[in-house]
Amino acid sequence: MKLKFLGTGTSQGVPVIGCTCEVCTSTNPKDSRLRSSAMITTEESRKILIDCGPDFRQQMLSNHEQHVDIALITHEHNDHIIGLDDMRPLIFKSGKNMPLYCYHRVGEEIKNRFPYAFADTKYPGAPAFDLHEISNEPFQILDTEITPIEVIHYKIPILGYKFKKLAYITDASFISETEKKKLHNLDVLILNCIRKLDPHPAHFILPDIIKLHKELQPKKLFLTHISHHFGLYDVEEQQLPDGIHMAYDGLELEF
Template identity: 60%
Template sequence: MKLKFLGTGTSQGVPVIGCKCKVCTSTNFKDKRFRTSALVTSDFGKKILIDCGPDFRQQMLDNDEAHVDVVLITHEHTDHVIGLDDLRPIIFRNKKDMPIYTLPRVAKQIKDKFHYAFAEIKYPGAPSFEMHEINIEKFKVENIEVTPIHFLHYKLPVLGFKIKNLCYITDASFFPEETLEMLKNLDVLIINCLRKLPSHISHFVLPEILELNKILNPKKMYLLHISHEFGLHDEVQKELPKNMFLAYDSLEIEF
């Protein structure tokens, strides 16, 4: 299986509008970050999208991707859901509703935000979604077993997703003990890391991630949801432990 990072940036993206810092003005493509999202491709070619933010359309075009079979949503914040309307051309080609899996609370907010997609009499050209509320320990999409991982984004419950021995986590700031146990000794742990310092109320920063790396002992750890305050990609990468990598847009990994 493969996972492609469609976006690795924060809610503002990188570069930030109007910012002239060294990261925002960098010419290195690894310092250009769309809002965080990923696309998993199964061994049979099935496509699982994790989150669908405001850059979804351009992410798909830039990566020459044309298909999505199912969408997993971590939480309801705008930078993770507002691109759902741009699934329309894929929905029209598939000639069926797009399955979306998420928490019951998030499903309700998506229905409210995209009310026209759930109307009894739909406006011509509206998207159509098939909502699935995640309230079990494991579920299957396209014959792929997915384990939801529960944690907090400040006080907001958010989901991560474990597929095989890879776990994808974004917008985390606190793990309960039972979640920590589930994250130990993974082949791949993908996790948010906003910046080096100062600490943040709703996101992990580098000192916390370094400590988690020791506790969880993943073979490889990829950092995402990265802000322009973190520093230049190539410089930061040299400072990280050997098993830790700054993810960047369009990076593809096998697991």
């Protein structure tokens, strides 16, 4: 299986509009970060999208991706769902509704923001989705077993997802001891890390990541959902503890 990072940035993306900091003005492609999203390619070449933010169209074109079989949604914030309308060409090409897997609460928010996709009589050219409600229990889809991981993002429960020995978690600020049990013995753990030092109410910062790395001991840990406050890739990557790496847009991992 493979995971490709389609985007590794925060809700504003990097560069941030109007910012002239060294990260936002960097010419290194690894310092440009679209909104966080990832694509899983299964052993049978099926495509599982994790989150569909405002950069979805650009991400698909830049990575020469032409198909999505299903989408897993972590939560309902705009930087994770507002690109769903751009799935229309994929829906039209397949002739099928796009299956979306998420919490019931998240599905209701998707209905509220895209009511035309669920209308009894649809406008010609509107997208069409099939919502599949999931709970915090493993489920089988396509040729893959997926284990949800419930984490807390500020005050709301959201989902990360585990595939084999890889786990992808974005927008977390707390992981319970019960959920941590799912994260032991991993080859790859992917965690959000918005910046290095200043505490954030809704996201992990680097000291949190270092503590989790020591506790969970994955073979490799990659940071995603990284803001421009973290620093330049070429500088910060060299200073991270052994086993911890900054992800970047387009990075592909086999697992």
